[in-house]
Amino acid sequence: MTLLLLLLAVTATQIHVVADAWLGPAAPDPTVCLAAFCGLYWPRGTLPLAALALGWGRAMVLVEPAGGQVLCALVALALVATQRDDNSTSEGGYALVWAALTVSLAWAAAGWLLGQFTDVPIKAGRELFLGSVLALPFVRLAPVTARVAGFVTT
């Protein structure tokens, strides 16, 4: 499952790079939706692995050291996971959108903070916030996917 997530993260960021070539700074990054989904439904025990896959995949496409993006993903997933209710997948239809917004905020804040201490390039800006809008079409699909993947049973 982690490998699949890595592949999806790479694909999502590649799509972002293509969109960026057309739209410039207005291009959203769909990785945020993946991260929001993981924050909401990924098993807590292996959440660091999910962060590793998401950050590594994104950094790979953006030609950055993976450490920065993985740390950002870790912070974002941890923040969403602290807010989630493990016993329910139906705590409001727009949970995925709120989670995506939280992920964007946490990812961008962590990226900014890391940028203050290191000279490593870490792309974590407006593309994340724009990407959270892409979560809207998936609000109903996300709980179903989580059940199919075996992350939740209810």
Add this chain to the structure above:
Amino acid sequence: MAGTKRGWLAAVLVLCVMSLAGFAPVRAIEQFASHALGALEGVLSEWMPSEAVERDPQATARARDAHAAYLESVSGAFDPADTDGDGAGLLVPVVSRSPDRYELVLRVPAGAVAVGAPVAHRGVLLGFVHRLGEDDTRATVALLGHSAARPVAGEWKASEAARPVWFLVRGREGDMHVSGRSSTVGPRPDQLAWTRDVGRLGDDLPPGLVLGRVVTGTRDAPGGGLVDDPDTEVRLQPVLDPYDVDVVGVQAKPGHALSTRTVGAALSRTSRAPGRWRVDVGTTSGVRTGDWVIQDGVFVGVIVVAGRSSSEVVDRVPAGLALVIDDSGGADEVVPCTPDVAGWPDDWRPRSGQLVAGGHLAYGGFLLGEVGAVGDDGWRLIRSRIDPHRAVTIVEP
């Protein structure tokens, strides 16, 4: 369960820190995920907008010519193109200086230089390669004042029509001492001395290289004061400070052909960021960290991480002098300088739009970009645009 989670968390955190610190093995392992890029590269790259990068073919040609001219001027008497004669002139960087030991250390192509090879800068003989180290890629130069530098046959002429005065120069404690003069005729003030053609005696040191300025001792003049005394020991004073030189010409082994490791590669179109690219070759193809990436005579950047099958390239200009092609006088004049004012020649200022070239001994010259804004503290380099659709060549620096 909690223990497993903490274990994963600790492992991921440790890897992150090592990655951020630039720990090379971790950065190389990160490239394994590049296999995942290939699946969509072909499909998505078709959706990329065409980024037609128009290049002036004359610009890259001028950059190549500028580098060749610079090479020739610094190598001096060692002909850069003379690969089958007495040895080509290699332009190599000075990597360290030891004024206490009268030595310079050069970085040279492996196996290209022999012990005893003469070293010069713009027609001035500096010394000879004294020893080689680190797989023959570091050459220590004994400067002419060094006792290990071999004696050099020299000459000076008091006038164009005068018979030359021949002599030998030997190094001792940093000074160039003149001995065995063929005549007691004293030198003129500021007399220059050159290497002498003694090819018939088996010494193939090129003649006409400047050795230094002749200085004599002094004696008490009648009535007081000091006057030059040609009867006292004669020495040569260097005409340039050898410790202030960044690049020198060194004679290569006879018949040595310049070669370098080159690898062809393609830039990834779906994996890139401003100033950073990915190439589809890695260590299995011979790529190493620090290699230079060039596209049709335009410098792209430097490999910063070499994975097994892909590598990261960062837009970074090679350290050292840049060659500004100054065409203000009608013809191209090559001005080696640095972007900051301290590295500019006196009474010279670059102008916006002038081409900036760099070079590689075996690959030749390439275009770095053009001079941008020129301020009081220096000029800014505007890099030439890179076309992601065109192939690149990776060369060993």
